Amino acid sequence: MKKKFSFAFILILFFACLNAQERIVKVDFESGSFYNNPKIPFDEPFAIIGETGSDIEFVKVNIFYEGKSYVLHSFVWNRTENNASGTFNIVVPPMLRSNTKYDFEVIIYKLLTKSQKEELLKDVEERTRFLLINNMYFDGKNVIVNKPTDVYNNLGQLITESLKHYESKNSIPIQAPSSLVLEELKKQSDFRFSRFFKRAPRIERDDIANKFITEKVEYLLSIISSELAPFVNSQLVQHHRQANIKTVETDKERFTLPVNIGMYAWDKTVSISNTSVHNIDFTPGAGLTIPFNNKSRLISRTRMFDSFGISAGVLFQPVVDDNGTEFVTPGVNLPLYVGLGLRVFKVVRLNAGVLVIGEKGNQDFNSLSVLPSAGLALELNLWIGIKE
Numbered sequence: 001m002k003k004k005f006s007f008a009f010i011l012i013l014f015f016a017c018l019n020a021q022e023r024i025v026k027v028d029f030e031s032g033s034f035y036n037n038p039k040i041p042f043d044e045p046f047a048i049i050g051e052t053g054s055d056i057e058f059v060k061v062n063i064f065y066e067g068k069s070y071v072l073h074s075f076v077w078n079r080t081e082n083n084a085s086g087t088f089n090i091v092v093p094p095m096l097r098s099n100t101k102y103d104f105e106v107i108i109y110k111l112l113t114k115s116q117k118e119e120l121l122k123d124v125e126e127r128t129r130f131l132l133i134n135n136m137y138f139d140g141k142n143v144i145v146n147k148p149t150d151v152y153n154n155l156g157q158l159i160t161e162s163l164k165h166y167e168s169k170n171s172i173p174i175q176a177p178s179s180l181v182l183e184e185l186k187k188q189s190d191f192r193f194s195r196f197f198k199r200a201p202r203i204e205r206d207d208i209a210n211k212f213i214t215e216k217v218e219y220l221l222s223i224i225s226s227e228l229a230p231f232v233n234s235q236l237v238q239h240h241r242q243a244n245i246k247t248v249e250t251d252k253e254r255f256t257l258p259v260n261i262g263m264y265a266w267d268k269t270v271s272i273s274n275t276s277v278h279n280i281d282f283t284p285g286a287g288l289t290i291p292f293n294n295k296s297r298l299i300s301r302t303r304m305f306d307s308f309g310i311s312a313g314v315l316f317q318p319v320v321d322d323n324g325t326e327f328v329t330p331g332v333n334l335p336l337y338v339g340l341g342l343r344v345f346k347v348v349r350l351n352a353g354v355l356v357i358g359e360k361g362n363q364d365f366n367s368l369s370v371l372p373s374a375g376l377a378l379e380l381n382l383w384i385g386i387k388e
């Protein structure tokens with residue numbers, strides 16, 4: 001008996017360990033795919049692994065909806081000093097949607113040497129200098145900065161574009177150009193040089209202005225370079241290879257029907273002695289929700305809101321105004337509501353919608369009115385025994 005019990009216990013423990021293990025997908029950089037084209041889980045973590053070589057210092061995984069250009073989620077692997085392995089392992093938490101297709105971008109990076117970082121900074125400085133010189137000029141009276149705010153925004157775009165293939169292993173962000181650069185550009189635009197050029201001949205004025213522009217450009221460049229220094233001087237890695245893995249499907253989820261029950265607020269106004277009287281009250285109700293195919297950035301990037309959809313149902317009691325008149329939806333004999341809403345933390349639905357009502361006992365559908373309503377309901381997914 002003891003042997004049978006021990007065997008059963010070991011068997012249960014074995015299967016429990018199997019279920020506890022993360023599912024694994026492996027990247028094939030040569031074909032730009034996951035080996036064996038697996039489906040990936042949505043309700044449990046899974047690991048993305050790949051062979052990189054011991055010289056790879058950093059790996060980033062970006063996840064997109066199929067065919068979309070914006071990043072939904074991003075995860076990194078950052079080699080530590082005592083890790084000499086030739087593989088990486090990134091764990092993706094359970095945050096994907098069931099029965100949905102995703103694109104994956106897996107990028108591996110190599111560490112830059114000191115001389116490579118110097119060349120990088122030099123290249124960014126040359127591009128920045130060219131942009132500044134082409135946006136500062138002498139109009140015969142003053143040195144002008146061509147639209148300082150536009151120049152500042154263009155500087156930001158230039159720096160972002162120049163460094164888009166680089167990452168800091170130390171997680172140091174790019175902090176250039178700062179607001180100080182914008183203030184210097186505006187200050188230059190507001191300054192008037194008439195008193196410097198009043199008595200100077202035209203050729204001399206041009207020389208003075210060009211010299212001033214050069215000095216100003218170099219001054220702005222020195223500010224930008226100092227702002228870039230923390231990023232460039234960190235453990236900087238450069239894009240080495242990339243795998244673009246398209247149309248990876250998640251597991252199918254059992255089909256569920258979102259059922260909600262909660263309280264719905266309404267305000268039935270009635271006219272008494274030519275005065276509008278508001279009767280604000282709350283009535284319990286229940287209904288169903290039809291979720292939309294939520295692929296918006298808000299729904300994808302926040303864990304607070306997870307489902308946007310349309311809800312419909314009934315209130316358990318009629319709407320009653322201050323005169324004691326009851327209002328229901330004809331044919332249902334209870335108030336019918338329809339609303340749009342978001343689900344919060346997977347269990348609470350916030351709805352904003354309307355009640356479709358008419359005076360109780362009156363079957364004239366032409367006399368129906370629409371009453372604004374807001375609801376707060378507990379929502380649970382009930383399985384009805386079929387797959388999506």
